[in-house]
Amino acid sequence: MDTRDLGGLTVTEICLGTMTFGHDTDRAAAFAQMDRALDAGITFWDTAEMYPVNPATAEAYGLTETIIGEYLASRGARGRVQIATKASGKGGGGRFSRGNAGFGADAVAQAVDGSLRRLGTDRIDLYQLHWPERGSYAFRQNWRFDPRGTPAARVRDHMDGVLTSLRDLVAAGKVGRFGLSNETAWGMMQWMAAAERTGGPAPVSIQNEYSALCRLYDTDLAELGEKEGITLLAYSPLAAGLLSGKYAGGATPASSRAAGDVTHGGPGDLGGRRTANAAAAVDAWLRLAGELGHDPVQMAIAFVRQRPFPAIPIIGATTPAQLDHLIAGLTLRLDRGALAAIDRFHRDHPLPY
Numbered sequence: 001m002d003t004r005d006l007g008g009l010t011v012t013e014i015c016l017g018t019m020t021f022g023h024d025t026d027r028a029a030a031f032a033q034m035d036r037a038l039d040a041g042i043t044f045w046d047t048a049e050m051y052p053v054n055p056a057t058a059e060a061y062g063l064t065e066t067i068i069g070e071y072l073a074s075r076g077a078r079g080r081v082q083i084a085t086k087a088s089g090k091g092g093g094g095r096f097s098r099g100n101a102g103f104g105a106d107a108v109a110q111a112v113d114g115s116l117r118r119l120g121t122d123r124i125d126l127y128q129l130h131w132p133e134r135g136s137y138a139f140r141q142n143w144r145f146d147p148r149g150t151p152a153a154r155v156r157d158h159m160d161g162v163l164t165s166l167r168d169l170v171a172a173g174k175v176g177r178f179g180l181s182n183e184t185a186w187g188m189m190q191w192m193a194a195a196e197r198t199g200g201p202a203p204v205s206i207q208n209e210y211s212a213l214c215r216l217y218d219t220d221l222a223e224l225g226e227k228e229g230i231t232l233l234a235y236s237p238l239a240a241g242l243l244s245g246k247y248a249g250g251a252t253p254a255s256s257r258a259a260g261d262v263t264h265g266g267p268g269d270l271g272g273r274r275t276a277n278a279a280a281a282v283d284a285w286l287r288l289a290g291e292l293g294h295d296p297v298q299m300a301i302a303f304v305r306q307r308p309f310p311a312i313p314i315i316g317a318t319t320p321a322q323l324d325h326l327i328a329g330l331t332l333r334l335d336r337g338a339l340a341a342i343d344r345f346h347r348d349h350p351l352p353y
Contacts, residue, residue: 001041004312006231007204009125009177011044011082013305014330015233017316018045022063023052024257024318027070032320034071038080040327046207046233046314048086048130049097049115054257056093062118069120083119084126084233086181086207087111089133103129105161112174127166127175128207131182133158138182138209140272140353142216159191163200170201179205179233185220188230203230210234210311212243212303212342213273213281213352222309231310239353240270242278243300245286250279255318273353281349288345292338298329303342306334 001012016037021030037045050056051064065085072078088094088111090102098114101107115124131138134155137145150158169175178201180191188206195202206225210217210232217225217232225232238244241257247270252258258268268274289296304313317323334342 001043004231004310006126006179007177007202007229009082009204011126011312012042013312014042014044015084015312015314016042016045017235017314018047018064018068019051019053019316020257020318021047021052021067022060023054025052027067029318029320030067031071031074033317033323034068035075036320036323036327038075038077040330042315042327043080044082044084044312046084046086046235047119048088048128049111049118050086050088050093050130053093056096058096061096062114065115065118069118073120078121082125083121084128084179085115085119085124086128086130087115089129089131092131094130102133103162104133104158105165108162108165109169112169116174123173123176125176126179126205127169127177128179128181128205129162132180132184132187134187136182137184137216156190156194159194160198163191163194163198167198167200175201177201177204179203179207181207181233183208185224188221188224188228192228205231205233207233207235207314209236210304211237211239212285212300212346213239213278213349215346216351222307225311226309229310231312232307234304234311234313237304237313237315238297238300239278240273242270242273242282243285244297245282247274248279248282248286257318275353277349277352281345281352284345284349288341292341294332294334294338295325295329297325298332299334299338301326301329302332302334303339306339 003010004013047064052060087103088097134150180203183206191203252268258270286296289299301313315326
């Protein structure tokens with residue numbers, strides 16, 4: 001498995017996503033997935049304090065980290081794995097995280113200590129902020145995004161406080177590197193400036209949604225990532241399963257994520273991703289994969305890996321069999337003709353959800 005550099009942290013070029021562990025994926029299946037990941041050489045794993053989700057609940061808060069911690073202890077594998085986790089912002093699923101405390105200057109140390117305890121470790125290799133507390137256009141909120149919320153000066157004060165606290169956590173050895181999630185280009189530049197002001201850790205990664213159906217990252221953020229050496233950790237590279245084709249024709253398989261999706265628009269909504277435009281785009285994706293002679297799932301992951309900016313896809317699965325299918329396609333490299341065809345697909349089906 002090839003590796004990438006995140007500000008001096010060496011990680012594999014594929015990341016294992018774990019947000020289903022403890023809900024859609026039970027403990028035994030989660031252990032099996034982690035075994036398969038290690039066997040395949042995937043040693044960069046991502047989680048969050050609020051996982052599992054779909055939906056996030058107070059009862060399940062922190063369970064994914066606990067399962068990972070139990071696995072690492074049982075296998076003696078902590079030294080083989082780079083762990084990334086995330087602090088919840090206020091609101092949304094974060095309301096179950098530490099009494100909706102968020103990750104301000106007075107709360108981030110508590111969040112780190114909780115994750116360390118559940119993971120059974122003394123350090124977090126990459127610590128991320130799950131979403132901006134000032135508001136965000138992530139999670140399909142771009143259609144109604146209003147940037148006027150929090151004044152810029154207050155945002156900068158907040159960032160300075162967080163990074164001052166994180167500076168101390170890095171010095172204590174509890175946190176290795178720092179990253180953002182669901183951030184904007186303006187936000188990333190402000191965090192970078194705050195790091196210079198405070199001596200706190202500068203961001204080395206940004207975990208945003210990215211797939212052949214969700215390409216908001218492709219312009220300003222792509223340039224920032226390439227010029228500033230910030231790596232995209234691309235979550236939902238299969239567009240929450242849409243690009244697999246399992247929802248084609250309006251199907252909702254009983255064991256699928258959509259069958260239990262009650263977090264945004266009701267069962268089957270996939271957090272607002274299942275639209276008429278998305279259905280048409282998926283049909284076109286499946287046709288294109290057939291024409292090119294590629295599996296649609298494996299083609300979707302290969303596309304993310306070959307972007308012209310630093311990018312690591314986060315691959316997640318409900319079952320070990322699904323993970324095996326993803327791993328089997330990691331040798332696929334798309335030729336220039338296939339990449340050009342995907343660009344034409346994007347022009348025909350831009351932002352379908």
